[in-house]
Amino acid sequence: MRTIALDSQILNTVQACARKVNYEFLQNWRPTEKAEALEKGDLMHRMLAHYYRARMENRTDTANVIQESAEIALKASVDMELSQSTVEENIMQFKSYALFYSNDGWRPLEVERPFSKVLYRKDDEVIWRVGDTIATEGTPGATGTVVREGLQILYEGVIDLIADTPHGIFVVDHKTASRRSTPSKLSNQFMGYSWATGSYNFVVNRIGFQKTLKESERFQRPFLSYNSQILKEWAENAIYWTRALVGYIDTGFFPPNFTSCDKYSGCIFQKVCEAIPEVREFKLQTNFYIGEPWSPHTRDKTGDE
Numbered sequence: 001m002r003t004i005a006l007d008s009q010i011l012n013t014v015q016a017c018a019r020k021v022n023y024e025f026l027q028n029w030r031p032t033e034k035a036e037a038l039e040k041g042d043l044m045h046r047m048l049a050h051y052y053r054a055r056m057e058n059r060t061d062t063a064n065v066i067q068e069s070a071e072i073a074l075k076a077s078v079d080m081e082l083s084q085s086t087v088e089e090n091i092m093q094f095k096s097y098a099l100f101y102s103n104d105g106w107r108p109l110e111v112e113r114p115f116s117k118v119l120y121r122k123d124d125e126v127i128w129r130v131g132d133t134i135a136t137e138g139t140p141g142a143t144g145t146v147v148r149e150g151l152q153i154l155y156e157g158v159i160d161l162i163a164d165t166p167h168g169i170f171v172v173d174h175k176t177a178s179r180r181s182t183p184s185k186l187s188n189q190f191m192g193y194s195w196a197t198g199s200y201n202f203v204v205n206r207i208g209f210q211k212t213l214k215e216s217e218r219f220q221r222p223f224l225s226y227n228s229q230i231l232k233e234w235a236e237n238a239i240y241w242t243r244a245l246v247g248y249i250d251t252g253f254f255p256p257n258f259t260s261c262d263k264y265s266g267c268i269f270q271k272v273c274e275a276i277p278e279v280r281e282f283k284l285q286t287n288f289y290i291g292e293p294w295s296p297h298t299r300d301k302t303g304d305e
Contacts, residue, residue, distance in 0.1 A: 001123065001124060001149065001150040001151070001152055002149050002150065002151050002152070002246075003151075003152045003153075003154060004151070004152070004153050004154070004242055004245065004246060005116070005153075005154040005155075005156050005296075006153070006154070006155060006156070006238075006242055006245075006296075007155070007156050007157045007192070007296030008157065008187075008188040008189035008192050009025075009294075009296070010025050010245075010294070010296075011188045011192070011238055011241060011242075012188055013025065014241050014242070014244065014245045015188075015241055016257060016260040016263070017256055017257040017260045017267070018244075018245075018248045018254040018255050018256070018257070019254045019255065019256040019257075019269070019273065020256075020260075020267060020269055021245065021248070021254065022248070022254040023269050023272070023284070024269075024294070025294050026249070027290070028290050028291050028292065028293055028294065029269075029284055029288040029289070029290065029291070030288055030289055030290070030291035031268050031287065031288055032287060032288060032289060033081065034080075034081060036081070036082065036086070037176075037178075039080045039081065039082050040082065040086065040090055040176055040209075041175075041176045042076075042080075043073050043076060043077060043080070043082070043087065043090045044090055044093070044094060044174065044176050044207060045160065045174060046069075046072050046073055046076055047069035047070065047072060047073050047090075047091070047094045048069075048094070048160070048161075048174055049111055049112050049160075050065070050068060050069045050072050051065055051066070051069050051094075051098055052108045052111045052161055052163075053108070053111045054068075055106075055107075055108050056107075056108040056109070056110075056111060062098070062102060065098075066094075066095055066098050066099075069094060069098075070091045070094070070095065073087065073090060073091055073094070074087065074091070089209065093207060093208075093209055093218075094207075096215055096218075096219075097207050097219055100215050100216075100219050101219065104165075105165060105166045106163045106164070106165050107163060107164040107165075108161060108162070108163050108164075109162045109163060109164055109169070110159070110161070110162040111160075111161055112158055112159070112160060112161075113158065113159045113162065114156070114157070114158050114159075114296075114297045115156065115157060115158075115159065115196050115197075116154050116155075116156045117154065117155050117156075117196045118152060118153070118154060118155075119153040119154065119155040119235060119238060119239060119242075120151065120152070120153040120239045120242070121150070121151070121152045121153070122150050122151050122152075123150040124148065124149055124150040125147050125148040125150070126144045126145065126147070127144070127145050127147050128142040128143070128144050128145075129142060129143060129145065130142050130143075151243075151246065153238075153239060153242050155192060155195070155196060155238065156296040156297065157189075157192060157193060157196065157296045158296060158297055159171060159172075159173070159193055159196075159197070160172055160173050160174045160205070161173075161174070161205070162197070162199075163203075165203075168201055169199065169201065170199070170201045170202065170203045170223075171193050171194060171197050171199050171201065171202050171203070172202075172203045172204075172205050173189065173190065173193065173202070173203075173204055173205065174205045174207065175204055175205065175206050175207070176207050176208075176209065177206055177207065177208050177209065177210075178208075178209050178210070179210070180208070180210065180213075180217075182222070183204040183206075183222055183224065185224050185226070188234070188238070190202055190204070190224060191226065191230070191231060191234040192234070192238070194226045194231055195231045195234060195235055200225055200226045200227060200228075200231075201223070201224075201225060202223070202224040202225070202226065203221050203222070203223055203224070204221070204222050204224065205221055206219065206220045206221065206222065207219060208220070256273055258273075261273065271283060271287070272284055272287075
């Protein structure tokens with residue numbers, strides 16, 4: 001049986017552009033310079049993970065926990081390309097966040113929980129024959145032949161936090177942000193986490209870096225609510241796109257979607273696609289390197305929105 005594992009990053013990308021899926025998740029091309037937003041998000045996630053694990057252990061020495069979290073960030077930043085001022089700002093925002101929510105009543109139940117759940121499964125199809133005649137299983141002399149390979153789709157990820165709050169148990173995803181925006185309920189990540197956990201209650205834990213805003217405006221926790229129909233539709237959609245990905249892999253043809261090239265900050269492979277086919281490999285080798293295979297369990301944290 002063939003098994004395909006995906007997460008929200010792969011799902012987002014296959015919906016946007018098949019060629020990018022090939023470059024990023026099948027050939028594993030990585031940019032030589034990591035985006036600052038990703039590293040800032042990664043740094044904040046490291047501090048939040050230590051902070052909430054300590055709270056899960058019922059530690060009451062909050063000042064020590066905050067300082068330990070800051071030291072973890074400082075140590076991690078040595079291998080990052082962030083400026084000292086950016087690292088210091090990240091730590092400052094974390095400390096402000098921790099103090100702002102010190103009495104929020106949240107009780108962490110799980111921190112950075114990896115999951116892998118079967119989204120779809122279809123077994124190999126077998127036809128039984130006696131000679132050239134189709135028969136039923138168990139017919140004397142009948143032999144089985146696999147005529148179609150089965151497919152299993154796993155949906156995977158790492159959930160930042162599951163917390164018992166004064167308003168119920170919530171799945172929580174941390175998001176650093178450099179601008180004010182409203183999180184979308186149609187996010188593959190949010191719907192996928194809700195589907196995987198069976199929880200319809202979701203909180204986006206926003207940590208803003210806007211210097212002109214008050215803490216109450218920088219630190220917000222918008223609540224998203226789902227229902228079974230929406231999540232069933234999401235699952236069916238994810239299966240459809242994964243089967244499309246299987247088709248791309250089997251044919252070796254990954255059609256580009258040029259309407260996605262300039263979305264958000266622009267695709268990192270845009271300059272590669274702009275080159276004629278004969279020089280694209282050179283462009284890749286010049287601006288990227290072959291990294292470790294993508295895994296949702298060891299992925300970089302999502303950075304600024």
